[in-house]
Amino acid sequence: MPTFKPAHSLLVRLLAVLGGGFIGGALRYVILTDLTSAAGARYGVYPVPSLADSIDLRLFVINTVGVFIATWLLLGPMGNSSPDAPGRLFWTTGVLGGLTTYSTLIGELGALWGQNRGVAVLIGALSVGAACGAGWLAYQIRQRLERGS
Amino acid sequence: MLTFSAFCALGCLVRYAAEVFAGLAIRVQRYWATLAVNALGSMTVGLASAHLISDHTLILAFCGGMTSFSAAIAAPAHAWRDGSRRSSVVVLTTTPLLCIAAYALGASL
Numbered sequence: 001m002p003t004f005k006p007a008h009s010l011l012v013r014l015l016a017v018l019g020g021g022f023i024g025g026a027l028r029y030v031i032l033t034d035l036t037s038a039a040g041a042r043y044g045v046y047p048v049p050s051l052a053d054s055i056d057l058r059l060f061v062i063n064t065v066g067v068f069i070a071t072w073l074l075l076g077p078m079g080n081s082s083p084d085a086p087g088r089l090f091w092t093t094g095v096l097g098g099l100t101t102y103s104t105l106i107g108e109l110g111a112l113w114g115q116n117r118g119v120a121v122l123i124g125a126l127s128v129g130a131a132c133g134a135g136w137l138a139y140q141i142r143q144r145l146e147r148g149s
Numbered sequence: 150m151l152t153f154s155a156f157c158a159l160g161c162l163v164r165y166a167a168e169v170f171a172g173l174a175i176r177v178q179r180y181w182a183t184l185a186v187n188a189l190g191s192m193t194v195g196l197a198s199a200h201l202i203s204d205h206t207l208i209l210a211f212c213g214g215m216t217s218f219s220a221a222i223a224a225p226a227h228a229w230r231d232g233s234r235r236s237s238v239v240v241l242t243t244t245p246l247l248c249i250a251a252y253a254l255g256a257s258l
Contacts (some may be wrong), residue, residue: 017165018158021214025157028213063218072217074227083172083179092223093165098157100218100245103190104209106252117188128245135222139230140253 016086020094023125028099031058056108059101060127069129071138117127158216160190176235180224180240183217184247190216191248195255203237216248 070092072077078088088109111122164186171182190212195210197205221244225237 003247017161021158022154024161025154025156025210025214026150029153029156029210059223065224066160066219070223071226074223075230078225083168089165092170092220092224093217094158096219096223097161097164097217098154098214099177100220101213102187102216102218102221103194103212105218106191107194107209109249110195110198110252110256115231124245125247128234129258135226139226 005141008084012086013084013089016089017094018097020090021098022094024095024098024100027095028062028101031062032056032104059105059108060130063105063127064134065098066096067139068134070100072142075139075142076118078103153206155188156207157214158217160211162216163218164217178214178228178236180220180236183220183224184240184244187216187244188247188251189219192251192255195252197255198256199256199258 073088073092074095078085079092082087083089103126107121109124112123164183167186168179169183171177171185172179178191194212197208201208222241225240228234228240229237
């Protein structure tokens with residue numbers, strides 16, 4: 001296992017994570033909350049969704065695109081830097097880590113589970129499958145670019 | 150939105166602290182810590198969803214920052230490229246299963 005000596009002070013690393021996480025969280029809040037309705041104030045409650053509304057496309061897109069960008073970044077020059085490099089911490093651990101979320105997806109699946117288990121399993125499988133596909137796509141594109149250069 | 154983002158940032162910080170702790174103290178790859186915090190965050194959401202009737206937005210904000218879909222897949226992809234293929238497959242396959250189990254555990258407590 002490669003070991004890296006942190007080249008930057010603890011304060012810089014903490015600020016990179018906090019700053020990135022703040023921006024990622026704000027982006028997620030804006031995207032997932034319908035600011036034009038009262039639902040915005042009730043983001044923290046999982047309503048039992050109707051089957052027609054059971055697929056939250058916004059969360060699906062956030063997680064899938066976030067995985068693609070994070071994989072793309074980590075397999076590029078950023079991935080060769082120290083895991084504690086401020087730029088890497090800001091973008092991957094902070095912004096993309098704050099934007100994408102496992103717990104919200106699991107919470108939504110849990111709310112749906114009581115209503116229709118088959119749909120919950122299907123949406124869970126689609127979400128994880130699409131994210132894995134996005135990561136695989138980023139991996140393949142990176143490999144082709146490296147072979148071409 | 151500012152409070153939500155601040156709690157999300159704190160969650161990111163906890164994830165980072167767990168990853169550093171895993172690398173320095175336990176001497177394992179950092180994605181194992183990501184797996185652990187993803188499960189812990191899912192369990193917390195299960196606990197909050199089942200037992201908190203009132204709005205628990207800030208818990209979701211914190212857990213949303215602590216858990217990360219991008220790190221759960223990008224880090225194993227990075228490990229795959231570097232040759233740790235068995236570990237990356239194990240992390241990729243166990244993360245969703247472990248998170249679901251942790252959520253169910255949290256909801257049943």
